[in-house]
Amino acid sequence: MSVQDMRDFETLARNELSAAAYGYYAGGSFDEQTLADNEAAFGRRTLRTRGSADVAEVDTSTTMLGMRVAASIGFAPVALQGLAHESGEVVPARVAARANVVYCLSTLSSRSIESVGAEGGGTNWFQLYVFRDRRLTEELVARAVLSGYRAIVLTVDLPVVGKREREILDPLLLQSRLGNIGDLEGSDFRSGVGKTIDPSLSWDDLAWVRSLSTLPLVLKGILHPLDAAMAVEHGVDGLVVSNHGGRQLDRVLASIDALAPIVDVVDGRAEVYLDGGIRAGTDVVTALALGARAVFIGRPYVFALAAGGEPSVTLCFDILLRQLREAMALSGARTIEELAADMVLDH
Numbered sequence: 152m153s154v155q156d157m158r159d160f161e162t163l164a165r166n167e168l169s170a171a172a173y174g175y176y177a178g179g180s181f182d183e184q185t186l187a188d189n190e191a192a193f194g195r196r197t198l199r200t201r202g203s204a205d206v207a208e209v210d211t212s213t214t215m216l217g218m219r220v221a222a223s224i225g226f227a228p229v230a231l232q233g234l235a236h237e238s239g240e241v242v243p244a245r246v247a248a249r250a251n252v253v254y255c256l257s258t259l260s261s262r263s264i265e266s267v268g269a270e271g272g273g274t275n276w277f278q279l280y281v282f283r284d285r286r287l288t289e290e291l292v293a294r295a296v297l298s299g300y301r302a303i304v305l306t307v308d309l310p311v312v313g314k315r316e317r318e319i320l321d322p323l324l325l326q327s328r329l330g331n332i333g334d335l336e337g338s339d340f341r342s343g344v345g346k347t348i349d350p351s352l353s354w355d356d357l358a359w360v361r362s363l364s365t366l367p368l369v370l371k372g373i374l375h376p377l378d379a380a381m382a383v384e385h386g387v388d389g390l391v392v393s394n395h396g397g398r399q400l401d402r403v404l405a406s407i408d409a410l411a412p413i414v415d416v417v418d419g420r421a422e423v424y425l426d427g428g429i430r431a432g433t434d435v436v437t438a439l440a441l442g443a444r445a446v447f448i449g450r451p452y453v454f455a456l457a458a459g460g461e462p463s464v465t466l467c468f469d470i471l472l473r474q475l476r477e478a479m480a481l482s483g484a485r486t487i488e489e490l491a492a493d494m495v496l497d498h
């Protein structure tokens with residue numbers, strides 16, 4: 152099969168993964184309406200392109216939290232990549248390092264903070280879940296600092312685990328320990344995560360999270376402009392507009408539908424990123440034009456990891472980057488800054 156499209160990796164990955172692992176990666180919550188809408192909502196928009204610009208040189212580079220990156224595309228934190236490949240998160244981290252883009256490691260990774268930091272070697276950010284065991288949470292941040300991670304991404308949309316029916320019907324039983332925290336309490340991954348994460352996390356805890364390191368702090372899982380405003384008032388450096396890939400509350404709005412009002416409220420006081428449903432260069436252009444500083448991809452690179460390891464993850468990223476360059480050229484935009492909101496029409 153010749154791969155033309157990031158979506159093709161899902162078909163290939165399905166043959167390589169156990170049914171439970173495939174269901175874990177692919178699934179969303181309840182009726183999976185938000186999961187589908189994350190992609191469909193991009194299709195409800197059209198691009199109004201400009202011509203007659205010299206696009207012989209298109210520059211996809213930007214900065215994220217002051218770090219220079221080759222493209223406004225990062226790798227989102229996805230748990231348990233050891234189910235897709237024996238080297239787990241080390242592989243996409245290496246691909247990201249080579250491409251000079253951000254790799255964000257999940258707290259619930261298969262490989263450890265230390266091994267991904269050392270073997271990945273690029274610009275790594277660390278995604279943090281706050282555990283009921285606050286000491287363990289503090290240790291995770293300290294380990295990320297020691298291993299050279301460059302930002303903490305605090306996920307705020309998982310006080311409890313969404314009702315993912317594929318996982319409930321075919322529970323994921325872990326064969327090996329988690330990279331950062333060893334074994335989870337409980338019979339399967341879903342119930343273990345539910346027992347470990349602290350549902351009482353609130354705005355009052357932000358100062359404590361902040362105090363754990365001097366790294367920039369990003370909040371992930373923001374959908375409401377009022378939360379974006381609170382986040383900025385609490386001094387965060389960035390936020391990720393995200394519904395956790397449609398895995399938490401079903402029927403919440405698609406990420407791209409949430410973006411513009413949040414960009415308005417934030418008004419340049421923090422960087423705004425987006426994830427959810429990015430599957431083509433036109434999706435990236437749409438999100439950047441509407442004010443996202445960068446986007447993150449989730450499932451596509453994990454399916455690529457399962458389908459063919461490092462070459463496939465590289466190909467997956469290259470496909471998206473090539474499509475981004477082409478979409479920018481055909482939009483008359485030489486730089487990310489030239490992607491403007493008036494290029495996107497909403498229907």
Ligand SMILES: Cc1cc2nc3c(=O)[nH]c(=O)nc-3n(C[C@H](O)[C@H](O)[C@H](O)COP(=O)(O)O)c2cc1C
Pocket residue numbers: 175176177189227228229230257258259278306371393394395396397398426427428429447448449450451
């Ligand atoms: C299998 C899976 C596991 C995930 N694990 C985490 C996680 O550990 N922490 C986190 O903040 N987000 C997690 N996410 C959410 C992703 O970071 C991201 O928000 C989402 O996958 C983006 O949507 P996309 O898959 O449509 O690109 C996970 C997503 C998937 C699909």
